[in-house]
Amino acid sequence: MTAPDPTIWGDETPTVEQLLNWVRDRVVSPSDPKTTARSVSELRDAAGRTITPEGIGGAEAMRIFTDILAPATRAQDDPLNLAYIPAAPTRAAVAFDAVTSAANIFGGYWETGAGAIFAENEALAWLISLLQWPASAEGVFVSGGTAGNLSALHAARFAASEMRGGRPAGGWKLALTQDAHASNVSAAHVLDVDVVFVPEDERSHMRGPALREVLTQHPEVFAVVASAGSTNIGAIDNLDEIADVCAEFDVWLHVDGAYGGATLASPKYRSLLSGVERANSFIVDPHKWLFAPYDSCALLYRDASVARQAHSQRAAYLDLVDHEAPNPADLAIHLSRRVRGLPFWFSLATHGTQRYARAVESAIETAKEVAQRIDQTDYLDLLVAPELSILIFQRKGWSDEQYHAWSKKTAVDGVILCVPTKYRGETVLRLAFVNPATRADDVMRALETLR
Numbered sequence: 529m530t531a532p533d534p535t536i537w538g539d540e541t542p543t544v545e546q547l548l549n550w551v552r553d554r555v556v557s558p559s560d561p562k563t564t565a566r567s568v569s570e571l572r573d574a575a576g577r578t579i580t581p582e583g584i585g586g587a588e589a590m591r592i593f594t595d596i597l598a599p600a601t602r603a604q605d606d607p608l609n610l611a612y613i614p615a616a617p618t619r620a621a622v623a624f625d626a627v628t629s630a631a632n633i634f635g636g637y638w639e640t641g642a643g644a645i646f647a648e649n650e651a652l653a654w655l656i657s658l659l660q661w662p663a664s665a666e667g668v669f670v671s672g673g674t675a676g677n678l679s680a681l682h683a684a685r686f687a688a689s690e691m692r693g694g695r696p697a698g699g700w701k702l703a704l705t706q707d708a709h710a711s712n713v714s715a716a717h718v719l720d721v722d723v724v725f726v727p728e729d730e731r732s733h734m735r736g737p738a739l740r741e742v743l744t745q746h747p748e749v750f751a752v753v754a755s756a757g758s759t760n761i762g763a764i765d766n767l768d769e770i771a772d773v774c775a776e777f778d779v780w781l782h783v784d785g786a787y788g789g790a791t792l793a794s795p796k797y798r799s800l801l802s803g804v805e806r807a808n809s810f811i812v813d814p815h816k817w818l819f820a821p822y823d824s825c826a827l828l829y830r831d832a833s834v835a836r837q838a839h840s841q842r843a844a845y846l847d848l849v850d851h852e853a854p855n856p857a858d859l860a861i862h863l864s865r866r867v868r869g870l871p872f873w874f875s876l877a878t879h880g881t882q883r884y885a886r887a888v889e890s891a892i893e894t895a896k897e898v899a900q901r902i903d904q905t906d907y908l909d910l911l912v913a914p915e916l917s918i919l920i921f922q923r924k925g926w927s928d929e930q931y932h933a934w935s936k937k938t939a940v941d942g943v944i945l946c947v948p949t950k951y952r953g954e955t956v957l958r959l960a961f962v963n964p965a966t967r968a969d970d971v972m973r974a975l976e977t978l979r
């Protein structure tokens with residue numbers, strides 16, 4: 529070890545020790561489900577002024593963080609946090625996230641981050657093999673599904689423009705369903721392209737015939753977004769049928785598996801994503817169901833050469849960069865980047881792929897068991913059984929206000945985090961399972977409060 533550098537703003541070694549101790553405790557302790565957001569004014573009153581001409585010192589800033597700021601954040605990894613899509617990072621991944629931060633690697637270019645990028649690519653190669661794509665496929669870790677979808681769709685539009693000799697007179701269009709994640713519509717806005725909605729079947733899936741009709745009517749469609757697990761109900765579009773139609777029309781197929789793409793890890797459930805082998809691009813968020821901490825999205829391209837052309841930044845000050853090298857910066861909308869795939873890589877390397885398969889399967893099985901038990905109660909109605917690990921149900925006879933009041937109270941009490949959503953125009957409750965530590969018995973006990 530080299531001695532601490534005395535020139536970098538003083539010797540803060542005592543504070544560094546304190547921070548590392550906090551990290552050590554946090555990694556091995558369960559999080560507190562009662563922590564919750566507070567208003568800006570409450571936080572301002574409690575924290576006081578933190579940015580001052582002289583500085584408040586590391587010890588005081590850390591006290592404010594541990595006593596006031598951290599408790600005003602939600603425990604994403606609590607086993608009874610079943611709202612939105614929660615998180616369940618392994619201890620190995622969380623601890624290695626701290627290592628990744630300390631290493632402070634510039635992960636944009638191979639020449640600055642080679643060793644770390646090599647490891648990220650090992651994790652991506654595992655996903656590529658699960659997709660059953662050619663080994664020549666490539667990818668990059670970006671901040672989240674939103675950045676991943678936008679980057680993939682930019683590459684898709686670039687490819688269409690090359691292939692079809694520029695922008696069609698009426699502008700480009702993106703085809704997706706109403707149930708596709710909002711980030712795809714947002715990407716369409718950023719790209720300034722129109723959206724065409726493909727009508728879904730009665731179980732909220734995109735199917736081939738409906739897509740064929742849309743592509744026949746709208747030759748300006750440059751890409752189709754299919755969901756491998758929709759966020760609201762976990763519905764998987766019919767990827768086989770969609771891949772057939774995309775091949776027929778020579779249109780880019782992007783599969784949004786931010787949540788459900790993790791199913792690839794399970795040999796038992798992999799066939800649910802059949803057809804994904806023929807996609808042009810794919811995303812999955814390790815921070816959702818692949819047991820990594822925020823923030824991490826794996827973005828993969830079957831043929832990255834077009835993505836490289838679309839994304840590579842060129843300038844005089846980047847002239848020395850070797851653009852023949854596998855540079856992560858060249859595959860998405862970013863330049864500087866942390867090597868955010870490393871915590872996922874470390875956890876995967878530590879635990880092995882079989883452990884990942886079991887962990888994914890356990891969330892699916894817990895969801896199915898809870899669904900069955902909800903169905904057996906006399907006070908709850910199961911509306912959508914889990915296709916993956918998300919289910920929708922109702923409390924018989926309740927109003928919107930009752931749902932909202934219940935959800936708020938159980939969250940504050942740390943009993944369960946379960947928030948109302950809308951399904952077919954009605955207020956319903958939704959549970960999303962990703963955490964292998966979630967037990968069906970505990971969920972059912974928490975749902976007793978709905979009686």
Ligand SMILES: *Cc1c(COP(=O)(O)O)cnc(C)c1O
Nearest residue numbers: 672673674709711759784786787
């Ligand atoms: C969560 C989610 C996204 C957005 O991902 P972020 O990481 O939150 O940006 C996109 N698509 C689907 C299907 C998702 O579930």
